[in-house]
Amino acid sequence: MEYQCTCQVVEVEYGETEIVYCPLHKSAPELYEALKEVLNDANNGSFTSLAGSVQKLGEQALAKAEGGK
Secondary structure: OOOOOOOEEEEEEOOEEEEEOOHHHHHHHHHHHHHHHHHHHHHOOOOOOOOHHHHHHHHHHHHHHOOOO
16 A cells, blocks of 8 residues: 655744654554554454454564564
């Protein structure tokens, strides 16, 4: 999926800037927490039908978001 980011750095006052996040990046913290919760449930056996490859991809995405590769 390709996504065009529309985040902007804008000048607010006296030369100071702030970031105005696009919808995807604005929701990133909530998406991140939801993924952590799903993977936690999967690791505890709550979602026995969760495909192993999906779980692996989710774990890799969380590791990257948390500063890993």
